[in-house]
Amino acid sequence: MVVDRRADFEASLTRTAELRGDQAGGALQRASLLRDAVHRFLKNRAAVAGAIAFLIMVVFVTITPWLSPHDPYAIDFGKAYLRPSWDHPFGTDDFGRDLFIRTALGGRVSILIGFAATVAIMLVGILYGSLSGFAGGALDNGMMRFLDALYGLPYLPFAILTLAIFGTVNFWTMVVALTVASWFTTARVMRGQIITLKENDYVRAANALGARWYRILFRHLLPNTLGVILIFVFLELPGVILGEAFLSFIGLGISAPKASWGTLAQEGYSSYLAYPYIIIIPSLCIGWLILSAFFVADGLRDALDPRSQEA
Amino acid sequence: MSEQMDGASRASTNGNEPLLVVKNLKKYFPIKGGAILDRTVDYVRAVDDVSFTVRAGETLGLVGESGSGKTTTGYCVLQLLKPTEGSVRFAGKELTTMSRGDMRAVRRDMQIVFQDPYASLNPRMTVGDIVSEPLLVHKIGNRKSRRSSAERLLEVVGFNPDFINRYPHEFSGGQRQRIGIARALALNPSLIVCDEPVSALDISIQAQILNLLKDLQNEFGLAYLFVAHDLAVVRTMSDRIAVMNSGKIVEEGPAERVYTNPTDPYTQALLAAVPIPNPRRMQERRAERRKHKDVLAEPV
Amino acid sequence: MALLEVEDLRTYFKTREGEVRAVDGVSFSLEHSKMLGIVGESGCGKSVTVLSIMGLVQTPGRVVGGSAVFQGRDLVQLKGRELEDVRGHEIGMIFQDPMTSLNPTLTIGTQLTETLRRHLGMNKDQARKRAVELLEEVHIPNAARRLDDYPHRYSGGMRQRVMIAIAISCNPKLLIADEPTTALDVTVQAGVLDLLHELRSIHEMGVIIITHDMGVVAETADDIIVMYAGQIVEQATALDLFDRPEHPYTEALLEALPQVEGEGIREGRLRSISGRPPDLLDPPPACRFAPRCAYAGQDDCATVPPDLREIRPGHWVRSSHPTSERAAAPVGAR
Numbered sequence: 033m034v035v036d037r038r039a040d041f042e043a044s045l046t047r048t049a050e051l052r053g054d055q056a057g058g059a060l061q062r063a064s065l066l067r068d069a070v071h072r073f074l075k076n077r078a079a080v081a082g083a084i085a086f087l088i089m090v091v092f093v094t095i096t097p098w099l100s101p102h103d104p105y106a107i108d109f110g111k112a113y114l115r116p117s118w119d120h121p122f123g124t125d126d127f128g129r130d131l132f133i134r135t136a137l138g139g140r141v142s143i144l145i146g147f148a149a150t151v152a153i154m155l156v157g158i159l160y161g162s163l164s165g166f167a168g169g170a171l172d173n174g175m176m177r178f179l180d181a182l183y184g185l186p187y188l189p190f191a192i193l194t195l196a197i198f199g200t201v202n203f204w205t206m207v208v209a210l211t212v213a214s215w216f217t218t219a220r221v222m223r224g225q226i227i228t229l230k231e232n233d234y235v236r237a238a239n240a241l242g243a244r245w246y247r248i249l250f251r252h253l254l255p256n257t258l259g260v261i262l263i264f265v266f267l268e269l270p271g272v273i274l275g276e277a278f279l280s281f282i283g284l285g286i287s288a289p290k291a292s293w294g295t296l297a298q299e300g301y302s303s304y305l306a307y308p309y310i311i312i313i314p315s316l317c318i319g320w321l322i323l324s325a326f327f328v329a330d331g332l333r334d335a336l337d338p339r340s341q342e343a
Numbered sequence: 344m345s346e347q348m349d350g351a352s353r354a355s356t357n358g359n360e361p362l363l364v365v366k367n368l369k370k371y372f373p374i375k376g377g378a379i380l381d382r383t384v385d386y387v388r389a390v391d392d393v394s395f396t397v398r399a400g401e402t403l404g405l406v407g408e409s410g411s412g413k414t415t416t417g418y419c420v421l422q423l424l425k426p427t428e429g430s431v432r433f434a435g436k437e438l439t440t441m442s443r444g445d446m447r448a449v450r451r452d453m454q455i456v457f458q459d460p461y462a463s464l465n466p467r468m469t470v471g472d473i474v475s476e477p478l479l480v481h482k483i484g485n486r487k488s489r490r491s492s493a494e495r496l497l498e499v500v501g502f503n504p505d506f507i508n509r510y511p512h513e514f515s516g517g518q519r520q521r522i523g524i525a526r527a528l529a530l531n532p533s534l535i536v537c538d539e540p541v542s543a544l545d546i547s548i549q550a551q552i553l554n555l556l557k558d559l560q561n562e563f564g565l566a567y568l569f570v571a572h573d574l575a576v577v578r579t580m581s582d583r584i585a586v587m588n589s590g591k592i593v594e595e596g597p598a599e600r601v602y603t604n605p606t607d608p609y610t611q612a613l614l615a616a617v618p619i620p621n622p623r624r625m626q627e628r629r630a631e632r633r634k635h636k637d638v639l640a641e642p643v
Numbered sequence: 644m645a646l647l648e649v650e651d652l653r654t655y656f657k658t659r660e661g662e663v664r665a666v667d668g669v670s671f672s673l674e675h676s677k678m679l680g681i682v683g684e685s686g687c688g689k690s691v692t693v694l695s696i697m698g699l700v701q702t703p704g705r706v707v708g709g710s711a712v713f714q715g716r717d718l719v720q721l722k723g724r725e726l727e728d729v730r731g732h733e734i735g736m737i738f739q740d741p742m743t744s745l746n747p748t749l750t751i752g753t754q755l756t757e758t759l760r761r762h763l764g765m766n767k768d769q770a771r772k773r774a775v776e777l778l779e780e781v782h783i784p785n786a787a788r789r790l791d792d793y794p795h796r797y798s799g800g801m802r803q804r805v806m807i808a809i810a811i812s813c814n815p816k817l818l819i820a821d822e823p824t825t826a827l828d829v830t831v832q833a834g835v836l837d838l839l840h841e842l843r844s845i846h847e848m849g850v851i852i853i854t855h856d857m858g859v860v861a862e863t864a865d866d867i868i869v870m871y872a873g874q875i876v877e878q879a880t881a882l883d884l885f886d887r888p889e890h891p892y893t894e895a896l897l898e899a900l901p902q903v904e905g906e907g908i909r910e911g912r913l914r915s916i917s918g919r920p921p922d923l924l925d926p927p928p929a930c931r932f933a934p935r936c937a938y939a940g941q942d943d944c945a946t947v948p949p950d951l952r953e954i955r956p957g958h959w960v961r962s963s964h965p966t967s968e969r970a971a972a973p974v975g976a977r
Contacts, residue, residue, distance in 0.1 A: 038483060041531040041563075045495040048562050071659060233463035237526065240421055242450035243480045255467040408828040515919055545684035545855065547916035550899035554912050572829070575901035578908055598909060616833040617903050618858030622881040625862050632833055639830050642798040643784055 072335040079331020085324035089317070093139030102130035104137055113307050122313050125299060134291060135313055141292040143321070145203060146273040149210040153268050154261060156211060157218025162257075164219070165226030166249055176223070179216055187213050191275060195284055206279070206286065210272050218264055225257045259336040266329035270322035277318050293318050360435055361396040362566050363420065363534055368393045368429035370415050389415040391590035392429075399533060402560065402567040404581030404598065406574060408613075412590040413570045417536045420568060421455055422446060433534070451481055454527035458539035460519035464511040470497070470522055471507035477529040496525040501555060517548035521555070528559065536568045541576060553579055574617050578602055586610045612638035645672040646849040647696070647817060652709035652719075654688075654695045663923045665691045665704065667873040670951075675816070678843055678850040680864030680881070682857060686920060688873040689853045693819050695719070697736060698726045713817065732762040735810030735848075739822040741802035745794040751778075751805055752790035755812065762813045777808040780845075781838060800831035804838065811842060818843075820852045824859065836863050857900055861885055869893050872921050872931040875951060879958040889954055889965035892916075892932045930962065938964035 073079055097104070102120075111128035114120050122131035164175040191213040198205040229235065230253065238248050273293075279285055280294025281301070291299070293314040300311030368390055376384035390412040397403045407413040418424040420431055422438050431438045433453060438446065454477075457463035464473055474493040478484055484492065494504040500521040511519055520540065527535050537556065541549040553576065559565060569580045577584060578598055585595040586607065594607040605611045612635035619628060632639065654666040666688045673679050681689045694700050696711040696718055711718040713734065721729065730736070738744050746754060755777060756770035765773065771790070778786035781804040794802060803823060810818055820839065824832035840863060843850050852863055860867050860881065867884045869877040869892070877890040888894045898914035918935045921927055929948040933939040944963035951961040954968075 037531065042492060042495070044562065045492070045499055048499050233457040233459060234465040236418075236423055237455065237457065237463055237523075238465075238476070238480075239423055240450060240453075240455045241477045241480050241526075241530075242447035243476070247480065251468070252465050256465070258467075408830060517919060545920075546857070546896055546899050547684065548919060550901075550913040550915040551917075553901065554915055557912060573901070574829070575903045578903055579901040579913065580909075582909060602903060613830060614903065616830045618832070618836070618856065618862045619903065620857040620861045620885060620897065620900055622861045622864075622885055628862060629837065632837070639833060641800040641831050641834055643789075643801055 069335045073331050076331040076334060078327045079334070082324040082327025082331065085320060086328060089139065089321050089324065090143065093136045093143060096136035097133055097140070100130065100133040100136070102133050104129060104133045113303075115307075116309060123307070123309050125310055126303065131296075131310065131313065134296060135293070135317060138291040138293045138296045138314060139317060139321075141203070141286055141290065142273055142276060142294070142318070145206050145210070145276050145292065146269050146321075148203075148207045149214075149272045149276075150265055150268045152207055152211040153215045153218055153272070154265065156215040157264075158222050158254075158257075158261065160215070161219035161222025161224075162226045162249065162254065165223035165230070166245075166253065168227075168230075172223070179219060183216055188275070188278065191279060192284060195279070201284060201286060203286070206276060209279070210275050213275065214268065214271060218268065221260065221264065222257065225260050226253055229253050229256055259332075263329055263332045263336065266325050266332060270325040273318065273325075274322060360432070361398040362434060363397040363568070364430075364432040365396070365416075365420060366394045366430045366432075368416065368419055368431065369427045370412070370419050370424060371427045388590045390419060390426075393587070393590070393592050395585050395592065395595060397534065397566050397568055399566050400560070400564045401582045402569050402580050404577035404584045405568060405570045405587060406572065406577045406584060406613075407587030408572055410589075411587040413572075413587045414538055416587070417455070417538050417568060417570045421450075421453055421536055423455075451477075451530040452532050453534045453536070454530065454532040455536045455538060456520075456523050456527050456540045459543055460516045460523060461543075463523050464519055466510065466512055469508050469510060470502075470514075473511070473522060474507075474525045474529060477526060481530060483530075492529065493525075496529055497522070499528070499559070500525045501551075515548075516544050517551060520544065520548075520552055524552075524555065524559070528563070531563070532565070534566045534568065536570065537580075538570045539572065540569075542571065542573060549576070556580065574602075574614065586613065608635070608638050611635060615639075646675045646677075646714070647673040647851075648710075648712040649692075649696065650710045650712070652692065652695055652711060653707045654691050654700055654704055655707050657703040657705070658924070661924045664873050664926065665923060666695060668709070669870075669873075669875055670709075671868055671875065671878065673817070673849045673851060675849055676843065676847045677866065678840075678852060678864045680860030680867045681851060681853045681870060682855065682860045682867060683870035684855060684920060686872075686923070687870040689870050690821055692870070693736075693821060693851060693853060697730055697734065697819065699730075728762070731758060732813045733815050733817070735813070735815040735818045737803065737806045737810050737818070737820045737823050739825050741799065741806045741826070742794065744806055745802060747794050750791050750793055751797070755790070755805070755809055758809055758812050773812070774808075777812055778805070780811075780842070781805070781808045782834075783808075798831075799827055800835060803827065803835055807835075807838065807842070811846060811848070814846060816848060818848045818850045820850065822854055823852065825854070825856075832859075839863065857897065869896075872926055873923055874931060874961065875959070876932065876961045877959065878951075883958050887958075887966065889958065889960040889967060890932075890962045891936045891938055891964055891966075892962075894966060895937070932962070936962075936964070938969065 106129065108128035111124050112126050114124040116123045120130050120132060122135055124130055125134070160175065164172045191209040194209040194212045195201055195205060235248060235252050238252050276292060277294035277297065280292050281298045283298065285295045285298070286292050296314035297311050300307070300314070304311045369392055370390040371386035371388055373383040374385045374387060376382060393416055395403060405413045405416060415424060419426045426439055433449060436449065438449065441449065471490065471493050474496050475489040478489045478492060494507060497504040497507065502518060502521040502525065511522060540556065541552050544552060556567070560567060567580065569577060571577050581598045583596065584598045584601040585592045586601065586609065587593070588609045594601060594605060594610045601610065602614065605614055615628070615631045615635050616639060649672065650670050652666055652669045656663040656665055669692050681692065683689045691700065691704070695706045698718060698721065700706060706719050709719065718726070718729065752771065752774055755774040759765045759770040759773055774790055775787045778789065783789055783801060783804055797805060824835050827835060836859065839850060842848065852860065854860055864881050867879060867881050868875050869890065871892050877884065877888070877893050884893065888897055895914060895916045899916060901913060902908055916935050921931055921934065927933050927945070929946050930939065930944045933945040939945055942963060949961050949963045951959050954960050954965050
């Protein structure tokens, strides 16, 4: 019976379609959202410079360890505290290890921890935020009050506490500690996004169709937050890298002989009066990466925000 | 003609009951207040005791100004908002007490077209996905048949099906509105709530869409609950008119009668306020308006 | 001499895809105390036209040619401070959305007196006294008391009245109203339009009202300009335009309007204009309405651009097929 009705409807569709043809004409607007966004991004000099600087750093930390003739872990006190030279562009440290390759390796650690923690923060934040915003009502209220309570506490003690609970510092505990300390903002922003998007008529239309909740969440809500998520990746990344550097600097970092930029800076701290380059170089690297990521985030925000429409 | 029959058979009601019967519908929104805890201090009576009917194949125009509660009424009919009180009977079934699962099945028979053609289509879905989504949700046909249904639906609403893989932002407001109409039509509903479907469109495009809605009504025996603020647009579309003001229906009747011989003072004032595209009648219209000064007094 | 004389105004927007000719050779003049309606669909250039006159076009737009002579001065040539003095002082302006034009953090009184003190050099008491008078003039009840309210305490219609009060505060000779009632309900709209009419006579202002609503121009304007795709396609007195529309576009537009009064409205169909307005990046080479025109194709109007010509005294039209020259063919005129 139902099938019959559907068949009738389809048949009458065909009939009327033949009758009407297309009236509206098909001239398309040339706009492509993605192309426009890319164009806006490329027109933003600071953002492009940031992106290039970011890439240079990534390339540096990736390829230097392959090309460098020095062993990053070989201790040779005869070469300790060499000033920057052609052979050792960044000089050597108190154990005579080449700082050029150690900076690159430390950068690998810093950036990898940064990315891993950012991904984790995104996952936790998106899950918590979208669930809270999507559910609404009492659950949302409770989840947000919990977040408010966490917000009230300072950021670093959280990470330190987490590391203390683990009792050991390695790559993964560091990622967990940083995630625990900094997922709140993402969760909040995601909740706000979902709540705004929920008011869109296309979500209402999906409800009117009888679509189930998971379809609405995964098909209609989350895909439309991609732009914000992308911006947040580049906003969170510098914060996380700085957090890791700080923890390492106060001695809660990856332990020797491995190093991150934070540990390198901390090693340089003991002799910063005599050999300032040992602390300056990793600090500059951290600053370089953080600034470039911020410029990229800023450019992405301008490029993806439809309100900043500018041809 | 056979489509007309089809329309009647879809919405099989018991005896002579109209397709949609709304009785004493109320929708109150709480106003939260209080120093520490959210307490409900008062209610906004968005819809306050509204009753009307829509018969199969006819159009009821629901006209009112902003804040009159007309859109909220439309949402309550579709159960997109839960009514505070009252009854909504559709095709002989009470919707307000229905389970989610049963309601899902009823949704095949009642659809909605929105005002804003930019907000009503998901920007991350292609035109084809948008139009075939209703079929997917209700598990009708397979991928291939849904695709061909979408193409035919698009053709029916005057949208070139060659653009089925494009995204909505590539089209103008009028074309997007056609996509929204195709989506609403996909499940072969017997009632479509049109919520200000042309108020975002330019005049020449507005006429195209209104004509299209009329044609579809004739071809598929659709009933419309046509919600709008523009009295001229509502008149063009409606068999019967209900005028809403502050959550209540102040006047209801055949379109012809309401427009030529309005009895309620608010309806009279509303009609007097509409600018008429005829400069010769400017003075006469001004005088007419002055008569309704009290009703037309603006909120301060 | 006319109050405002606009001559061959051209405003182009530079975009990546090319140059958008938003206003492409617009000329008109406005006499003292007259109300001119500019009507057209979105994107026809009606708003950009007045923004160009006021020097308010923003990049990437630029007035690339033409002049707008107001009381002996070409506004297009004015810069910075000079232009600001003309704006707000000699020309008042109101916009579609009164909420975004008012600062929500300042009282209505502050915003009103600010203009008075700056442009007219009044002191605090004088300005306040004048502000109350102005609010009374736009019929805001309890004016003296409401002066100290913030904008959010005002309804939409009342806010628009405040905007009008600010616009007329320096006794401008010209008032420009860009879609002044589009955001308002129809019952409120009527009051605001009547107010504009009343103030026009009291202050002997010229008024330009821009709208997409044929009903609004019919009930307010003395003269009407119809714009399409950046050009004026028809210009006439209100009476003549509605009685005898000449341009096929105007004619079709009027027939596309849903009617409140009449017979057989429910059963009938509206006349629809097929297609949609052209892309101004690449407009049709000659008559811009030709691709949608029911009468095009009979001659060379798709290749030779028609001029804006005076088909009878005071009635200008840009078309090769004006209604009165089609009289031979039995066209179903209104």
